[in-house]
Amino acid sequence: MIQTVVKRDGRIVGFNEQKIMAAIRKAMLHTDKGEDERLIQMITDHINVHGKSQMTVENIQDAVEMELMKSARKDVAQKYIAYRHQRSIARKAKTREVFLEIINIKNNDVTRENANMNADTPAGMMMKFASESTKPFVDDYLLSEESRDAVSHNYLHVHDKDYYPTKSLTCVQHPLDNILNHGFSAGHGSSRAAKRIETASVLACISMETAQNEMHGGQAIPAFDYYLAPYVRASFIEELKKLEEFNGADYSHLYHKKMNDYIELPLDGLTGEDRVLQHAVNKTVARVHQSMEAFIHNMNTIHSRGGNQVVFSSINYGTDTSAEGRCIMREILKSTYEGVGDGETAIFPIQIWKKKRGVNYLPEDPNYDLYQLACQVTARRFFPNFLNLDATFNQTDEWRADDPQRYLHEVATMGCRTRVFENRFGPKTSVGRGNLSFSTINIVRLAIECMGIDDKEQRIATFFAKLDHMLDITARQLDDRFRFQKTAFVKQFPLLMRSLWIGADKLSPNDTIEPVINQGTLGIGFIGLAECLVALIGKHHGESEEAQALGLRIVTYMRDRVNEFSEKYQHNYSVLATPAEGLSGKFTKVDRKDFGSIPGVTDRDYYTNSNHVPVYYKCSARHKAEVEAPYHDLTRGGHIFYVEIDGDATHNPKVIMSVVDMMDQLNMGYGSVNHNRNRCMDCGYENADPTLEVCPKCGSRHIDRLQRITGYLVGTTDRWNHGKLCELNDRVTHIDGGNQLPLFERL
Numbered sequence: 198m199i200q201t202v203v204k205r206d207g208r209i210v211g212f213n214e215q216k217i218m219a220a221i222r223k224a225m226l227h228t229d230k231g232e233d234e235r236l237i238q239m240i241t242d243h244i245n246v247h248g249k250s251q252m253t254v255e256n257i258q259d260a261v262e263m264e265l266m267k268s269a270r271k272d273v274a275q276k277y278i279a280y281r282h283q284r285s286i287a288r289k290a291k292t293r294e295v296f297l298e299i300i301n302i303k304n305n306d307v308t309r310e311n312a313n314m315n316a317d318t319p320a321g322m323m324m325k326f327a328s329e330s331t332k333p334f335v336d337d338y339l340l341s342e343e344s345r346d347a348v349s350h351n352y353l354h355v356h357d358k359d360y361y362p363t364k365s366l367t368c369v370q371h372p373l374d375n376i377l378n379h380g381f382s383a384g385h386g387s388s389r390a391a392k393r394i395e396t397a398s399v400l401a402c403i404s405m406e407t408a409q410n411e412m413h414g415g416q417a418i419p420a421f422d423y424y425l426a427p428y429v430r431a432s433f434i435e436e437l438k439k440l441e442e443f444n445g446a447d448y449s450h451l452y453h454k455k456m457n458d459y460i461e462l463p464l465d466g467l468t469g470e471d472r473v474l475q476h477a478v479n480k481t482v483a484r485v486h487q488s489m490e491a492f493i494h495n496m497n498t499i500h501s502r503g504g505n506q507v508v509f510s511s512i513n514y515g516t517d518t519s520a521e522g523r524c525i526m527r528e529i530l531k532s533t534y535e536g537v538g539d540g541e542t543a544i545f546p547i548q549i550w551k552k553k554r555g556v557n558y559l560p561e562d563p564n565y566d567l568y569q570l571a572c573q574v575t576a577r578r579f580f581p582n583f584l585n586l587d588a589t590f591n592q593t594d595e596w597r598a599d600d601p602q603r604y605l606h607e608v609a610t611m612g613c614r615t616r617v618f619e620n621r622f623g624p625k626t627s628v629g630r631g632n633l634s635f636s637t638i639n640i641v642r643l644a645i646e647c648m649g650i651d652d653k654e655q656r657i658a659t660f661f662a663k664l665d666h667m668l669d670i671t672a673r674q675l676d677d678r679f680r681f682q683k684t685a686f687v688k689q690f691p692l693l694m695r696s697l698w699i700g701a702d703k704l705s706p707n708d709t710i711e712p713v714i715n716q717g718t719l720g721i722g723f724i725g726l727a728e729c730l731v732a733l734i735g736k737h738h739g740e741s742e743e744a745q746a747l748g749l750r751i752v753t754y755m756r757d758r759v760n761e762f763s764e765k766y767q768h769n770y771s772v773l774a775t776p777a778e779g780l781s782g783k784f785t786k787v788d789r790k791d792f793g794s795i796p797g798v799t800d801r802d803y804y805t806n807s808n809h810v811p812v813y814y815k816c817s818a819r820h821k822a823e824v825e826a827p828y829h830d831l832t833r834g835g836h837i838f839y840v841e842i843d844g845d846a847t848h849n850p851k852v853i854m855s856v857v858d859m860m861d862q863l864n865m866g867y868g869s870v871n872h873n874r875n876r877c878m879d880c881g882y883e884n885a886d887p888t889l890e891v892c893p894k895c896g897s898r899h900i901d902r903l904q905r906i907t908g909y910l911v912g913t914t915d916r917w918n919h920g921k922l923c924e925l926n927d928r929v930t931h932i933d934g935g936n937q938l939p940l941f942e943r944l
Contacts, residue, residue, distance in 0.1 A: 199248040202257065204338060209251070217241045217261060224277040225270070233270065240264040328359035335361045339681065344674040351787040352667055353674070354637045354780050356722075360413035361678065364685035366693070366717060367414035368611050369631035373424040375696045376404045382691070393435060394481075397428040398488035402495040405508045405546075408697060409501035411690045415509035419609030419627050421529070422514040423602075426521035429459065432484050436477040448473060456520035459485070485524055489532040496545045497537055510546035511612035513584065515571070516556050516604065518563045526567050530581075534574045539881030542874060542903055547612035548581035549867075552857060555598065558587075572853040575870060576846040579905060582837075582869035584610050585860050590830045591618070593625050604628070610867055613776045614835035615720075621769055622715050629699030634678050635720030635834070637775045638667050639784045640751070641804055644732035645792050657733060657747070661754065668721065668755065672762040672770065675719040679768060683711035719768050720834040721759055722775030724784060725804030726751065727811045731797040739810035739824050752808060752831045771834030774807030781806065781924065803924045808832070812841075812924055818931040819859065826863035838868035839905070843930035845885035846872045852932060871928075874903040 199212040218237050225232045244260045252260075258281065265274035335358050336345055347353035357367065375381075377391045377400055391397040401424070405416035418424065430453075437448045451474060461482045467475055501508045514526050529548070537543050550557075550571045557564035571581050585591060586607055596606040608618040609627035617630045643663040650656035687694040688706040695701060700713040727737035729751070730744040738745040755772050762770045777784075781803040789799040805811045808828040810821050818840040829836045838860065846852050853870060860868050873885040877892035878899040891898055 198250070199245050199252055199257075200250045203251060203253045212245070212252075214241050214245055217244060217257065220258075221261065221265070221273065221277070224265075224273050224280060227276045227280075228270075228272045230270070230272065236268060236270060240268070331359040331362060335359075339677075341674065341677055343670050344677070347667065347670050347674075351642055351784060351791070352639050353671060354639070354784070355674065355678075356635050356637065356780075357413045361681075363413075364682045364689070365411065365413050366682065366714065367632040367634055368412065368416065368615055369408065369693060369697050370417045370419040370609050370611070370617065370627045370629065371404050371408070371697055372629045372699075373401055373404060373418050373420075376400050377424060377428070379696075381696050391428055392431060394425065394428040394432045394485050394488045395491070397425050398492045399495075401425070402492060402499065404692070404697075405496070405510050406499055406501045407692045409508045411693045414632065415511060415611045415613075415615065417511035417513065417609060417611045419513050420517070420604035420607070421512040422517035422522040422525045423604045425525045426517055426519055429481060429485055429521035429524050433459075433477055433481040436480040436484075437473070439480075440473055440477060444473075446473075451477075458520050459524040482524065482528070486528040486532060489525070489529040490535075490537075492529070493532055493543050493546070494537055497543050507545055509612060511549060511610070512546045513549045513551055513607075513609040514581075515551035515564065515567070516553050516586070516607060518556060523564065523567060526564075527570065530567070530570050530574045533578050533580060536578070536883070541876055541881040541883055542578045543580075549584050549610050549612075550581040551584050551586050551607060551609070552861070553586040553607075558857075558861070569850065569854075572850040572857070575853045576848075576850045576872075579869070579871070579874070579903070582610075582867065583857050583860060584608065584867050585857075585865055587861060588829065588864050588866045590833060591866055595625070611835070614774065614837040614867060616771075616833060616835040616866070617718050619769065619771070619833060620716060621763060621767075623699060626699075629697060630716050631698075631718075632834070633682060633714060633717040633719055634675060635722055635773050635775075636671050636674055637722035637724055637773075637777070637780060638664070638671055639725070639788070639804075640664065640723050641725035641728045641732065641784065641798065642788050643667065644729040645788060645795065645798065648732055648795075653734065660733060661751075664751070664754070665758070668758045668762075671721050672759075672766065675721070675770070676766045676768065679714070679719060683709060683714055685710050715768060717769065718834060719770050720773035721755065721762075721770060722773035722807070722834070723752070723755065724775050724777050724780060724807060726808045727805040728798045732795070735797075737797070737805075737811060737814070738808075739814045739816060739821070745824060748808065749827055749831075752828055756831045756833075772832045773834035774828065774832040774836040776835075776837070777804070777806050801924075801927070807836070813927040813929060815929045816931065818856065821931055822859045822863050822865065826865045829866040830864070836866055838865050840868075840870055840931040841928055842870050842872040842932045843887075846870070847885060855932075869905070870932075871905050876901050876903050 201209050202212050203209055218241050221237045221240060222232060240261065243264060244257065248257070248260065262274060262278055265277055335355070336348065339361055340348065340355070344353065344355070348355060355361070377397050380387060380389045388400060388403065391400050401418060405418070408416050434452045437451055441448050451470065454474070459478050459482050461479045462475055464472055464475055496510050497507060500506055514529070517523070517526070533543060533548065550568070552558050552568070554562070556562055557568045559565060575581055591608045593606045596603050605626050605628055607627070608616065610616055611631070615632050617627050617632060619625060620630070644660055646663065647656045647660045650659055686706070687701065687704045687708050687710060690710070693701070694704060694710055698713055699716050704710070704712065726748050727739070730737045730748055734744055734747060736744045738748040752772065759770045759772050762768070785799060785802060785804050792799060794800045808825060810816065810824050821840060822838060825838050829838070840856055842852060856868060856870055859865070873887050874883060875886060875889045876883050877895060877897050878901050879897040880892060880895040882892050882894040883903070889900055892900060
């Protein structure tokens with residue numbers, strides 16, 4: 198008798214005779230004679246009794262064909278065989294069509310799914326060939342029938358589906374000290390521990406670049422300032438030793454002298470040890486600045502994988518008050534302000550300023566001057582974004598101001614919004630953890646299906662019933678993916694599961710990753726809250742208090758169900774305010790085809806990202822913030838708030854401070870600003886003139902607007918898909934860049 202079945206992906210599962218019976222029954226329903234339950238049972242029993250203890254799916258299907266052909270129901274056999282054949286043909290036909298679009302470098306939503314990958318290059322084509330070939334395999338062999346049905350009917354999107362068979366995880370916050378203190382090996386050669394700032398900077402790049410090849414999502418450093426600070430002092434000591442050799446003197450008593458700051462100053466008028474000390478400081482600062490320049494340059498030029506795709510990298514900093522940590526922050530900010538190449542804005546890493554009262558937010562705080570500098574840099578270069586450690590949900594009782602490793606108890610963000618902090622299976626930290634996978638529910642479609650119900654209360658109740666059902670399916674789908682991921686071996690992730698993931702240092706190469714990956718999170722995302730609300734009650738949450746109340750009720754319900762799933766499945770489930778890029782237009786396109794153009798719902802070529810107020814809705818920055826703020830506590834898998842600034846904010850960093858003040862007052866977790874930034878694609882010249890058509894430097898008319906697509910920047914909108922381009926064109930401003938918002942009272 199059959200005991201186990203080998204699935205097409207190699208997994209071994211228990212035999213389920215109901216699947217054979219369902220397949221035969223489905224074939225019978227497509228014949229004139231209909232069902233024959235007795236024959237179904239007889240064939241199923243025969244195959245089960247005469248089969249081997251372990252069989253493949255293909256062998257079982259072959260046996261079904263043979264038994265049907267032996268029976269009197271040849272008509273059923275024909276339908277069964279035809280269905281298998283049609284599935285194969287359909288798969289090949291779809292693949293051929295997609296491949297031709299890639300080969301002919303057509304500008305469409307397939308080749309422009311990811312704006313930071315050039316799918317027109319040979320390597321980019323190879324990535325898209327692999328991606329589009331893998332997705333049907335996942336649909337056919339890895340997704341459950343209910344998940345596959347939800348995906349095919351536009352209710353659910355499984356993110357990074359092309360990476361599903363690799364068992365890779367989404368993202369991780371690098372414990373960079375492991376790399377810097379011990380070095381690492383990622384399969385070919387090894388790197389020694391860092392001894393100076395230049396080496397530390399390079400290893401920070403290599404850590405993220407190497408891990409990117411083992412994962413499908415972003416790479417982040419949660420405490421860039423703390424991790425690199427020791428190498429400022431090490432480099433300072435090196436400079437003193439050079440002076441010892443030059444002057445024939447002993448300066449060892451200065452090696453560990455307490456420093457208030459590392460500020461480059463002229464040597465005029467200085468003598469003796471004061472001159473020696475300042476000279477060493479000046480040389481150290483210059484080395485740190487060059488190292489930060491190199492770090493930014495590397496993160497924007499070194500491709501981690503094919504398709505001209507650099508690492509989706511992020512760095513968090515802001516709370517190290519040591520002189521060395523402050524030096525790191527000052528020079529990374531200065532380098533960012535200056536730009537790369539011919540002065541263009543760096544796309545990566547996404548920089549995140551960790552704002553904290555008592556540390557860097559108020560004028561009396563030790564890092565307040567660096568906060569001011571951060572706002573000045575943001576006003577010109579979009580980054581850093583601002584992470585509010587003072588938000589109630591971003592705090593922990595473990596954080597202490599006198600703890601040299603307090604960064605372990607500070608939330609860190611993954612670039613465009615992913616947040617990992619709470620943990621049911623270990624320490625509450627972001628370090629050494631990340632998201633495992635996430636999937637997004639199309640709540641707009643659920644609402645559209647309820648529009649025909651006249652009674653509002655019944656309409657809303659029906660929507661919640663549909664949402665509840667989809668949440669159950671999504672939770673099971675993520676659990677299924679987790680169970681698949683956990684069968685991977687440590688040796689498949691030579692860096693991630695040796696030096697980066699929390700707890701992985703206790704595993705051996707031939708162990709599975711099962712004991713440690715539950716430290717990560719599973720995200721249930723949503724898209725189009727605004728359109729969902731319009732479908733249900735006629736207005737979105739930016740224009741109606743009733744809609745806002747319903748929106749909060751919907752996302753709160755999702756949060757509560759996610760907490761239940763965490764208990765039921767024993768995972769770290771969380772709600773994610775999905776950063777939709779290709780998905781933004783994909784959901785809409787199908788829904789419009791099925792339901793037509795519905796004003797305020799499907800009449801645009803995109804759905805609004807997550808819980809944002811629609812980009813086309815004109816309102817003040819304050820109103821937008823008040824509407825979106827309550828959702829941040831509910832979406833602990835990740836969220837972002839942003840405002841659009843009109844005009845040139847370069848000389849008005851106070852407008853950036855005003856946005857951070859709003860975040861502080863309204864208990865928001867993470868935010869940023871968008872503003873005008875033109876870039877000449879020929880020479881790299883940039884300015885903020887919204888009417889610029891000709892580059893004043895080289896005369897080129899090849900001018901592009903540098904813009905934030907979902908949370909990260911894209912160097913050219915030529916690579917944006919249709920839906921996101923339509924959204925970009927609809928964006929309205931919330932603040933005049935020439936005028937600051939009223940500063941909120943800092944309590």
